[in-house]
Amino acid sequence: MLHRYPKRVAIIMLVLTLLVAVFPLWGPAVFGDQVDFIQEKLTLMVILALFAMSLDLLVGIVGLVSLGHALFFGIGAYTLALASPDYSAASLWWMLPLVIAVSAMTALMVGLLVIRTKGIFFIMTTLAFGQMFFYFISTSQFAGGTDGVFIMFRPSVTVGEATLLDLSDPQTFFYFCLGLLIAGYLFLRWLTRSYFGQVLDGIHDNEHRMQTLGYATHGYKLAAFVISGVIAAIAGMLAAMQYGFANPAQLGWHASGEVLMMLILGGMGTIFGPILGAFAYEILLYVFEHLTIHWPILMGLTIIGAVLVLPRGIAGLIIAPPGEKSADTSRRKSETVSPVDASAQPVAAQNKEG
Amino acid sequence: MHSEAMLVTRGLTRRFGGLVAVNAVDFDVKPGEIHAILGPNGAGKSTLINLLSGEIPPSEGEILFRDQPIQGKSVRQTARLGIGRSHQKTNIFPRLTCLQNCQLAARVHMGGIFASWRSRAHARMVDERAREVLETCHLMARADTPAADMSYGEQRQLQIAMVLATAPSLMLLDEPMAGMGHEETAQVTTLLERLSDRYTLVLIEHDMDSVFRLADRITVMVDGCVLESGPTEQIRRSEKVRDVYLGRHHEEATA
Numbered sequence: 001m002l003h004r005y006p007k008r009v010a011i012i013m014l015v016l017t018l019l020v021a022v023f024p025l026w027g028p029a030v031f032g033d034q035v036d037f038i039q040e041k042l043t044l045m046v047i048l049a050l051f052a053m054s055l056d057l058l059v060g061i062v063g064l065v066s067l068g069h070a071l072f073f074g075i076g077a078y079t080l081a082l083a084s085p086d087y088s089a090a091s092l093w094w095m096l097p098l099v100i101a102v103s104a105m106t107a108l109m110v111g112l113l114v115i116r117t118k119g120i121f122f123i124m125t126t127l128a129f130g131q132m133f134f135y136f137i138s139t140s141q142f143a144g145g146t147d148g149v150f151i152m153f154r155p156s157v158t159v160g161e162a163t164l165l166d167l168s169d170p171q172t173f174f175y176f177c178l179g180l181l182i183a184g185y186l187f188l189r190w191l192t193r194s195y196f197g198q199v200l201d202g203i204h205d206n207e208h209r210m211q212t213l214g215y216a217t218h219g220y221k222l223a224a225f226v227i228s229g230v231i232a233a234i235a236g237m238l239a240a241m242q243y244g245f246a247n248p249a250q251l252g253w254h255a256s257g258e259v260l261m262m263l264i265l266g267g268m269g270t271i272f273g274p275i276l277g278a279f280a281y282e283i284l285l286y287v288f289e290h291l292t293i294h295w296p297i298l299m300g301l302t303i304i305g306a307v308l309v310l311p312r313g314i315a316g317l318i319i320a321p322p323g324e325k326s327a328d329t330s331r332r333k334s335e336t337v338s339p340v341d342a343s344a345q346p347v348a349a350q351n352k353e354g
Numbered sequence: 355m356h357s358e359a360m361l362v363t364r365g366l367t368r369r370f371g372g373l374v375a376v377n378a379v380d381f382d383v384k385p386g387e388i389h390a391i392l393g394p395n396g397a398g399k400s401t402l403i404n405l406l407s408g409e410i411p412p413s414e415g416e417i418l419f420r421d422q423p424i425q426g427k428s429v430r431q432t433a434r435l436g437i438g439r440s441h442q443k444t445n446i447f448p449r450l451t452c453l454q455n456c457q458l459a460a461r462v463h464m465g466g467i468f469a470s471w472r473s474r475a476h477a478r479m480v481d482e483r484a485r486e487v488l489e490t491c492h493l494m495a496r497a498d499t500p501a502a503d504m505s506y507g508e509q510r511q512l513q514i515a516m517v518l519a520t521a522p523s524l525m526l527l528d529e530p531m532a533g534m535g536h537e538e539t540a541q542v543t544t545l546l547e548r549l550s551d552r553y554t555l556v557l558i559e560h561d562m563d564s565v566f567r568l569a570d571r572i573t574v575m576v577d578g579c580v581l582e583s584g585p586t587e588q589i590r591r592s593e594k595v596r597d598v599y600l601g602r603h604h605e606e607a608t609a
Contacts, residue, residue: 002450199467201449209445209446212407212430213462213520
């Protein structure tokens with residue numbers, strides 16, 4: 001069945017999660033005095049994984065390729081930066097709802113305008129909105145222009161007088177991000193397996209047929225667009241906390257393109273794939289950057305290689321390892337009777353996109 | 355209901371640029387009948403169906419469904435009114451199972467996904483409805499098979515099952531037997547025969563044997579116009595139809 005994967009997926013993901021979660025135990029032994037830096041990197045990967053996962057709902061599940069997703073990442077970052085008081089910490093109890101509200105409103109407005117377009121037009125309109133916002137922010141005084149805005153204090157998480165979580169502590173912040181990633185994953189997994197997810201799958205396969213059945217497909221796509229935008233904004237908020245600033249670079253089309261590459265690398269439409277993609281991309285980036293200043297060439301070749309060798313990304317490799325003949329992907333070609341009429345192609349052949 | 359007919363078109367016309375695909379068609383479907391549309395390729399049969407289901411808006415003329423004008427309504431709106439349609443091309447959701455395909459179809463007409471989300475009883479009703487139509491279409495054994503893995507004939511039957519799951523009062527079937535072998539064609543013909551007790555069907559089909567066996571009335575179209583419309587016996591004996599359509603058809607078949 002769709003969005004149900006072999007057991008090894010769960011096992012591998014659990015092992016990897018545990019490995020990341022207990023990093024403070026094994027990190028110092030492996031990385032020595034670099035451990036703090038590596039932990040920061042790891043935190044960033046967790047945040048980017050959340051970001052990539054949110055885009056997967058749109059690109060992999062609904063089938064809408066967006067090249068403006070960093071817009072929402074930036075909304076999260078700038079909402080935090082601009083709403084934080086200068087000389088004290090904001091409370092997460094109102095900061096998180098604020099980020100969710102602002103991003104949901106933005107996603108709703110942008111979504112209403114772009115959701116009727118498809119394919120290349122959707123790519124172009126999302127790109128246009130992303131760039132509009134990028135230039136608006138980088139030329140606005142209130143947002144610090146190209147310098148961005150600094151965040152002096154990470155939001156506090158308190159109950160009464162007691163501090164529940166001290167997010168300024170790198171270790172606590174790391175676990176906070178990891179917790180949100182896991183929560184986001186469980187939410188999206190539930191969503192894709194729900195009736196709502198089934199409708200999104202239907203739209204991905206054949207939107208017109210969904211309309212013929214009586215579904216108001218635009219509404220469902222808009223809902224997915226908003227959910228995806230809100231999760232991206234939460235990731236953006238975390239990133240701004242991590243960096244200590246919000247910067248226009250976080251919301252340009254470069255950032256949108258990067259997250260798309262994470263998706264391609266990890267495997268679209270699987271939700272867990274983009275998590276692996278984000279980690280793989282960041283690790284590759286780190287390695288390549290150290291090898292040469294021409295690292296984009298290496299990265300480009302790697303992505304091209306991945307597309308050629310692993311059309312379904314790292315996730316595809318885990319779901320159906322090469323050499324193993326299994327039917328659980330439900331994507332294999334149907335062994336249909338050869339059609340007499342040329343216009344009556346079997347469905348599997350019509351459905352080109354992976 | 356005021357008029358006898360369930361669906362009526364008056365002066366229905368659709369132009370594509372300079373081409374008049376459907377030209378002032380007056381056409382009516384009586385409740386409970388199987389109404390077949392015949393005609394050579396390019397006669398405008400599929401365009402007519404597309405106009406009836408709201409896939410494309412008419413250039414002129416009106417369509418009354420149960421005395422209500424429906425021209426200009428979208429496919430989604432006509433679907434909600436009870437006009438179910440299947441397409442000439444196989445049009446199913448390949449990654450979903452056979453059962454899920456039907457659930458998807460049934461759910462939207464039984465209150466939508468939120469009703470299923472809120473109550474287990476509703477979700478169960480949807481499930482029962484989906485199984486019922488699979489039973490009707492003899493696909494129960496394939497319930498949990500991904501649609502992509504079913505045979506071509508089964509996929510075509512699933513498509514009919516999905517239309518049934520939406521509990522339509524009028525079914526528009528565009529070449530349900532297209533590309534099928536003899537055995538499968540016979541199977542689907544039997545299925546449609548059984549359905550005719552409970553449903554009103556408009557059928558485009560090239561398989562003459564099936565059409566003459568199934569249809570209560572036949573409308574023959576040529577070049578976008580209605581050549582003749584009437585009971586099956588009348589069409590079978592019509593000189594005009596034999597000359598213009600059946601003759602050509604038989605020539606093609608023997609060529």
